Amino acid sequence: MKPAVRTGNHYITGDVACAEGAIAAGCRFFGAYPITPATEVAEHMAERLPDVGGTFIQMEDEIAAMASILGASWTGTKTMTATSGPGFSLMMENIGLGACTETPCVIVNVQRTGPSTGLPTQTGQGDMMQARWGSHGDYELIAIAPSSPQDCFYHTILAFNLSEKYRVPVLVMADEIVGHMSEKVVIPDAKEIALVSRPKPTGRKDRFRLYEPGPNGVAPMPAIGEGYNVHVTGLTHDERGYPVMTPEAQEQMMDRLKGKIRNNLDDIIHTEGYMMDDADIVIVSYGISARTGLTAVDEARKLGYKAGLFRLITVWPFPERMIHDIAARVKGLITVEINLGQVHYEVERCAHGQADTYLVGAAGGAIIHPDKVVSLIKEVFQP
Amino acid sequence: MSKNPQPLKEKHGAHPLDDLIRTDRIPHIWCSGCGIGTVFSSCLTAIKATGIPYNEFAMVSGIGCSGRAAGYIKLDSFHTTHGRAIPFASGIKMAKPDLNVIVFSGDGDLFAIGGNHFIHAARRNMDMTVICVNNLIYGMTGGQVAATTPSKAKTTTTPFGNPDAPFNLPLLAYAAGASYVARWTILHVRDLTNAINEALLKKGFSFIEVLAPCPINYGRRNKQKSLDTLKLYQEKTIIRNGADPARADIDFDRGVILGTFIDRERGTCDDLYEATCRRSED
Numbered sequence: 332m333k334p335a336v337r338t339g340n341h342y343i344t345g346d347v348a349c350a351e352g353a354i355a356a357g358c359r360f361f362g363a364y365p366i367t368p369a370t371e372v373a374e375h376m377a378e379r380l381p382d383v384g385g386t387f388i389q390m391e392d393e394i395a396a397m398a399s400i401l402g403a404s405w406t407g408t409k410t411m412t413a414t415s416g417p418g419f420s421l422m423m424e425n426i427g428l429g430a431c432t433e434t435p436c437v438i439v440n441v442q443r444t445g446p447s448t449g450l451p452t453q454t455g456q457g458d459m460m461q462a463r464w465g466s467h468g469d470y471e472l473i474a475i476a477p478s479s480p481q482d483c484f485y486h487t488i489l490a491f492n493l494s495e496k497y498r499v500p501v502l503v504m505a506d507e508i509v510g511h512m513s514e515k516v517v518i519p520d521a522k523e524i525a526l527v528s529r530p531k532p533t534g535r536k537d538r539f540r541l542y543e544p545g546p547n548g549v550a551p552m553p554a555i556g557e558g559y560n561v562h563v564t565g566l567t568h569d570e571r572g573y574p575v576m577t578p579e580a581q582e583q584m585m586d587r588l589k590g591k592i593r594n595n596l597d598d599i600i601h602t603e604g605y606m607m608d609d610a611d612i613v614i615v616s617y618g619i620s621a622r623t624g625l626t627a628v629d630e631a632r633k634l635g636y637k638a639g640l641f642r643l644i645t646v647w648p649f650p651e652r653m654i655h656d657i658a659a660r661v662k663g664l665i666t667v668e669i670n671l672g673q674v675h676y677e678v679e680r681c682a683h684g685q686a687d688t689y690l691v692g693a694a695g696g697a698i699i700h701p702d703k704v705v706s707l708i709k710e711v712f713q714p
Numbered sequence: 715m716s717k718n719p720q721p722l723k724e725k726h727g728a729h730p731l732d733d734l735i736r737t738d739r740i741p742h743i744w745c746s747g748c749g750i751g752t753v754f755s756s757c758l759t760a761i762k763a764t765g766i767p768y769n770e771f772a773m774v775s776g777i778g779c780s781g782r783a784a785g786y787i788k789l790d791s792f793h794t795t796h797g798r799a800i801p802f803a804s805g806i807k808m809a810k811p812d813l814n815v816i817v818f819s820g821d822g823d824l825f826a827i828g829g830n831h832f833i834h835a836a837r838r839n840m841d842m843t844v845i846c847v848n849n850l851i852y853g854m855t856g857g858q859v860a861a862t863t864p865s866k867a868k869t870t871t872t873p874f875g876n877p878d879a880p881f882n883l884p885l886l887a888y889a890a891g892a893s894y895v896a897r898w899t900i901l902h903v904r905d906l907t908n909a910i911n912e913a914l915l916k917k918g919f920s921f922i923e924v925l926a927p928c929p930i931n932y933g934r935r936n937k938q939k940s941l942d943t944l945k946l947y948q949e950k951t952i953i954r955n956g957a958d959p960a961r962a963d964i965d966f967d968r969g970v971i972l973g974t975f976i977d978r979e980r981g982t983c984d985d986l987y988e989a990t991c992r993r994s995e996d
Contacts (some may be wrong), residue, residue: 360809362801381991386808388987391834395801398794398831402774402805405792410809428795555790555806556813558769562736562785564793573739574785574793 333382336521345483345509346371346413348516349439350379352487353411355524358437359385360410362399364392364418367451368507369441372413393418397425400436404429405563407554409491409528413439415507416449419458419465426500427466428565430588433498433542433550435529437490440502441510442618444669444695454507455695456618457670462502463647469585471592473599474502474647476617480514486644492527493599497591498549504646506669508619508698532559541572542584548591592648601644602653606632610639612712613657615678616667617643619698624667627704634705635714646674651681658682663712665689667704669697687711718768734758734768736788743782747933747940749900749926753847754783756903756924757818760910761789766814773816774803776828779854779928780820780847787818797827800835803842804983811984814914815842821862822852825881829861836890836919838983843913843920846883849928857931864964868935883923884959884975893918895959895976899925899947902972909974918982925970 336355343351350372353361361380363373377387386403390396393414400410414422419440429436440462444455458465462474473493477486487503494501532539532551541561542550550570553559566574567581592599606628607613614624621642631638641657643650654677658664664686666675675690682688689711691704718733729735735758744750761771768789775784777796784791794802799817807815817824824832824846835842851869852858859869859876862883866875887895894916898906906924913920927933927943938946950966955973962971981989 360805362805381987382993386987387991388804388808390801390804391830394798395804395831395834398798398801399805399808401794402792402802403809404805405790406806406810406813408809410805424795425798555772555810556769560768560788560790562791562793564785565795566793573736 332384335383336524337518338520339518341516341518342513343480343516344371344511344513345477345480345505346441346511347375348480348483349413349487349503349505350375351518352484353437353491354379354383355518355521356409356488356491357526358409358411358491359383360400360403360408361385361387361412362390362396362403362410363412364390364396364414366415366418368443368510369413369415369439371510372439372441393421394425397422397438401425401429401432401434404434404436405555409435409495411437411439413441415441415443416445416458419461423465426472427468427470429500430466430470430472431565432563433552433588434500435494435498436500437487437494438500438502439487440504442504442506450696452507453696454619454669454698456506456620456668457673457695459504459646459668459670459673462504469589471589471648472500472502473497473592473645474504475644476504476646477509478618478621478642479509480512480516483509484516484518488524489601492525495527495529496549497595497599498529498552499592504618506619540570542568542570542587544587544591548587548594596648599645599648600650600653602650603642603644605640605642607639607641610637611662612636612638612665612708613661613663614638614640614665614667614704615643615654615674616640617646617674620667620669623699623701623704626701627667630701630705631708634709636708636712638708643674649677649681654678654681655683658685661686663687663689665691665704665707667691667699669693669695669699731755731758731762734761734788736786739786742786744779745930747927747929748779749849749924750780750783750847752900752903753845753906753924753926754786756907757816757845757910758787759907760914763911764914770812771814771816772806773818774799774806775817776819776823778820778823778852780818781823783818797823798831799823800828800831800844804835804840807840807842808984808987811841816914817842817844819846820853821846821848821850822860825883826861833886833890836887836892836921839891839893839918839980841918841982841984843910844922845910846921846923847926848883848923849926849932851928851932853928853931857935880964882959882963884962887921888959888976891919891980892921892976893978893980894920894974896974897923897925897962897972899951899972901944901947918980
């Protein structure tokens with residue numbers, strides 16, 4: 332077997348960095364279906380996985396790809412798939428099954444522009460609300476947005492760690508530019524990479540209850556073959572995992588599914604600030620658009636504006652409290668994203684009227700030029 | 715677990731399959747006269763007869779009446795999304811090839827919404843056993859036309875009779891590449907149990923179609939009482955092992971062929987992955 336962690340300095344694309352991050356995180360099963368601009372994740376996994384004792388399978392469609400990584404996860408294996416808009420739409424039902432059955436797995440969405448087939452080879456960030464609400468019903472999951480190939484490496488590891496710790500599907504919401512651009516990616520020694528694995532049950536098997544929460548609200552998860560005789564269903568179920576068709580059982584299940592995320596926000600939410608200390612104009616952004624925001628802050632500072640960048644690494648669950656607190660001490664919040672307003676409305680909601688909120692958006696197909704942000708700043712704020 | 719629990723002979727009233735049933739989930743949801751329970755107990759008997767430790771099995775079901783089987787079997791069992799039992803099971807099998815994976819589901823689930831997955835798993839010769847309870851109808855949703863409903867049959871969505879032709883499932887399985895293909899009815903319990911046992915022990919993609927009555931949602935609208943259906947199974951079927959699956963159309967006027975259609979050797983998906991994709995150290 333070859334080493335799983337390719338320690339060293341690399342010049343690779345974000346897609347390849349996602350694959351390397353997954354392998355470094357311990358991913359050993361990858362089921363996928365080709366789609367631009369995520370195909371390279373699958374191609375790299377197809378080449379790498381057999382050498383590290385893992386399995387790659389190209390399924391017949393994205394529905395099957397998503398189903399396969401859920402099944403494989405129950406064998407105790409860390410699993411991933413990668414896709415883009417149309418494939419992401421097809422995965423939605425089984426992402427809901429993953430959330431409902433608390434099955435750890437990672438889904439990389441290298442976003443392109445929609446709706447429908449849209450601009451397959453060009454960037455977009457229009458799947459952000461779909462990431463939050465795309466599967467039917469209420470549920471919680473985690474979505475992370477990398478801004479660079481280096482992020483793709485680390486954020487895929489972060490995605491696996493959160494997925495395993497909280498038994499929840501985690502979405503890595505990259506985009507075409509981050510996926511296809513090549514940049515320096517530093518891969519550290521394996522021993523410097525902290526890995527998390529799902530909690531395992533202990534104690535008597537005959538008294539085991541599949542969804543009995545542990546101390547952090549997450550139930551230990553056995554693997555197929557360990558003799559726990561689990562029953563896993565997407566029907567509303569009780570702590571035994573058995574279907575119970577009552578509003579009370581639904582409420583209990585939803586309390587657990589929401590609680591394990593909502594009660595651990597400090598651990599799950601990762602953000603980054605740039606020039607935030609004295610900022611009174613704050614750009615809120617994520618993914619590739621955070622790099623637009625970064626340049627815009629520098630340009631605005633040159634013009635005498637106290638601008639800062641608040642970058643969301645974790646987009647879902649949304650950092651509601653943080654945005655609320657920032658809004659209380661600034662003049663304006665500007666959301667920069669390659670869509671016509673998705674995360675922007677979350678910022679507006681959480682600002683709760685304490686600061687003015689603006690959107691610098693785009694219909695998709697290209698990165699947003701920092702000038703667009705600076706123009707808005709010049710238009711509505713005094714230095 | 716190295717040895718399966720022995721049946722509780724001394725305990726009065728214990729059923730010999732109790733060790734494989736989630737007795738705390740009984741009563742089940744299946745209607746009187748339904749055929750699924752018979753297929754289910756044949757499946758459990760066949761599992762037992764393999765002598766393989768129970769923890770080396772996993773059962774995966776889709777959605778529908780037959781899809782509830784996974785909820786009653788005391789194995790690691792998965793009740794998944796509609797049509798997706800096979801790709802879910804493929805993930806299990808490819809991640810842990812030592813497991814014996816059973817897909818137990820209905821005709822609507824496996825051949826309409828899940829048809830694509832079926833042909834691809836057969837093409838890859840995914841080493842699993844797929845048991846299809848074919849009751850010719852969507853039972854759980856109240857009797858809509860299925861991909862297996864006979865032409866002209868009345869259903870709630872074909873009130874004037876079914877204008878379409880049904881699939882010939884053994885032919886489909888054979889053409890797609892299955893290693894083992896058989897058809898039985900719930901009247902042929904012993905043959906069915908033996909077939910499932912053979913299929914479980916067979917390397918490769920095994921497919922068993924089981925004809926089963928749905929008196930509530932198919933029989934009622936097509937002037938067929940439960941016993942009428944069983945009578946058809948008795949009088950209008952022909953057991954012919956090795957028959958050409960192209961002749962396996964379900965036509966009770968001409969006679970319906972039962973038996974093992976196909977039993978052949980082909981490399982399995984997991985074995986071929988090992989042989990083709992794992993390279994020795996460069």
